Amino acid sequence: MSKRAYNFCAGPAALPEAVLLRAQSELLDWQGKGLSVMEMSHRSDEFVSIAERAEQDLRDLLDIPSNYKVLFLQGGASQQFAQVALNLLPESGKADYVETGIWSKKAIEEASRFGNVNVAASAKPYDYFAIPGQNEWKLSKDAAYVHYVSNETIGGLEFDWIPETGDVPLVTDMSSNILSRAVDVSRFGMIYAGAQKNIGPSGIVVNIVREDLLGRARSICPTMLDYKVAADNGSMYNTPPTLAWYLSGLVFQWLKEQGGVEAIGRLNDLKQRTLYDFIDASGLYSNPVNKSNRSWMNVPFRLADDRLDKPFLAGADARGLLNLKGHRSVGGMRASIYNAVGIDAVNALVAYMAEFEKEHG
Amino acid sequence: MSKRAYNFCAGPAALPEAVLLRAQSELLDWQGKGLSVMEMSHRSDEFVSIAERAEQDLRDLLDIPSNYKVLFLQGGASQQFAQVALNLLPESGKADYVETGIWSKKAIEEASRFGNVNVAASAKPYDYFAIPGQNEWKLSKDAAYVHYVSNETIGGLEFDWIPETGDVPLVTDMSSNILSRAVDVSRFGMIYAGAQKNIGPSGIVVNIVREDLLGRARSICPTMLDYKVAADNGSMYNTPPTLAWYLSGLVFQWLKEQGGVEAIGRLNDLKQRTLYDFIDASGLYSNPVNKSNRSWMNVPFRLADDRLDKPFLAGADARGLLNLKGHRSVGGMRASIYNAVGIDAVNALVAYMAEFEKEHG
Secondary structure, eight states: OOOOOEEOOSSSOOOOHHHHHHHHHHSSOGGGSSSOGGGSOTTSHHHHHHHHHHHHHHHHHHTOOTTEEEEEESSHHHHHHHHHHHHHSOTTOEEEEEEOSHHHHHHHHHHHTTSEEEEEEESGGGTTSSOOOGGGOOOOTTOSOEEEESEETTTTEEOSSOOOOTTSOEEEEOTTTTTSSOOOGGGOSEEEEESTTTTSSSSOEEEEEEGGGTTOOOTTSOGGGOHHHHHHTTTOSSOOOHHHHHHHHHHHHHHHHTTHHHHHHHHHHHHHHHHHHHHHHOSSEEOOSOGGGBOSSEEEEEESSGGGHHHHHHHHHHTTEEOOBOOTTTOSEEEEOOTTSOHHHHHHHHHHHHHHHHHHO | OOOOOEEOOSSSOOOOHHHHHHHHHHSSOGGGSSSOGGGSOTTSHHHHHHHHHHHHHHHHHHTOOTTEEEEEESSHHHHHHHHHHHHHSOTTOEEEEEEOSHHHHHHHHHHHTTSEEEEEEESGGGTTSSOOOGGGOOOOTTOSOEEEESEETTTTEEOSSOOOOTTSOEEEEOTTTTTSSOOOGGGOSEEEEESTTTTSSSSOEEEEEEGGGTTOOOTTSOGGGOHHHHHHTTTOSSOOOHHHHHHHHHHHHHHHHTTHHHHHHHHHHHHHHHHHHHHHHOSSEEOOSOGGGBOSSEEEEEESSGGGHHHHHHHHHHTTEEOOBOOTTTOSEEEEOOTTSOHHHHHHHHHHHHHHHHHHO
């Protein structure tokens, strides 16, 4: 086997090598049962134990209060954009949305198809380089919920605070920063997150939903998209994505072994400071985001001269530093440094960036 | 590693050992790229080549005409039950459904939430042991489509013919018998199939849809559930379940290596004859289904005395013959003998059943 590369992909993203090794060793025969996890009935004792352990480990990691259900669903965050509205936005009601980048815009577009959406705040006046403070937000009095995206994967813009919405449930797309540091789940009505950044492979999405928000689905909501149906059936109204659920559970176990979200948060802080500090001190690289809104997980950066992009990427590839090309909608570079991307990867990246700057700067 | 068991699970079901071995060997490092398939961007050259090859292999296997799109979606057949109606049943229109068991009933219930459903035929008068011939069907003149389930996984009831619906598109849930033998795709408007029987792990569903049926989605259809959106984006409107897609592709490659659907069909015929012939000749076991409607994939059977169920299952488990317990809704036994369950497994099962009958018959 060749050496494992340093993988800075924005998602599907790097997974812990220990998780892959464990999955590999069990792939044909889970714990001596003579079959793979993906060949088991989802209702078998074996799989139910895997599913329940995954949920409990996630509950432990995020200290999820007992009045929240944890769901393992399909369709990714994009399907949630509809699902949130179909479950929580009454036909004649209104919802507040905060627009901070491409993903929150998509959430707004989709919700608008099903009801009245008020854009309570937008980062557009700041060219999406800063998040407007809550004093600038225009929240509705009668909103069914307030929705925001806690980390914009493409723009590299992250909330370092939790909005205060009183009795109005706060709903957040936490796909690209869930489990990256401690968060107070009790502040939210619902958190959802596609797995393919900090949880597991693509094809599974985690919802953490406060119980009082269940049972509000509109009549036009497909049964499979009704959170209450999912909750009442332990996320097994039909066959769930068992392999992805199992792999997510292995990631949760790994994260506990790393010391949990507090410990990984300290490491993530070190990683992001290492990279941003280097960028800020350099003469070749730059990141335009307001310092307090910079994403810990997704670090977009530009080279002073676009013509250097190609040689930069080629040199990175040659050194096993993969997937640094920025999103096609914004260009430049992006280093995604999720939980499974270690400080060694960040150090290797910085070393290469320094070397490249010395040659081309 | 312990011996691999014979796995008769109805789904998620046995996968070819060769596929699992291949996946295992590539799990940490796909073709020397230094990362797992599940760690790759779905838009990377590497993954796109995996995805395209999977589609092409499926097209080859089923001889899918060029005016059909092949989609790789999420949510399983249960989500399709809503999706079919949201895409193909106009608000003021009507659809014909044929009821042959538990899955077609679920499809009918879900579609009825979104429009006018006519149950054109039902197997109920036959206690779900026989499929009413088309001369008994009461098709509507103005139906938007006709829907049926080609194989009822729980009842073990399978169509050995394709309904004739003229210009009305024929839509079928082929989850549990797709790829089990040759089928004329051009007879259908759409075929859909959850993967976890003959395709791959759970968490992915394949749709084969005639192009003229795209673009009919209702305004209340979530964007992620719109077939045209999926088709226009190569099933990558958002991040697809890449690992499940890759594994499905490995199964398609394996199936081609077995000689394709004609060859596997002959083997499946041998397998089903071996098992049903043994059951029919025995004094202890019975299957109630009309012979021409017996499923090749799912063989439910009962023991003459229910009190023998427990010792039968215990003895089977001890011999590594797993997951023979019937669905909780019907009881008894069920042997699912999908493509990946070889004739050796069927022979081992029959040998055990004969031995058990000799002891307890």
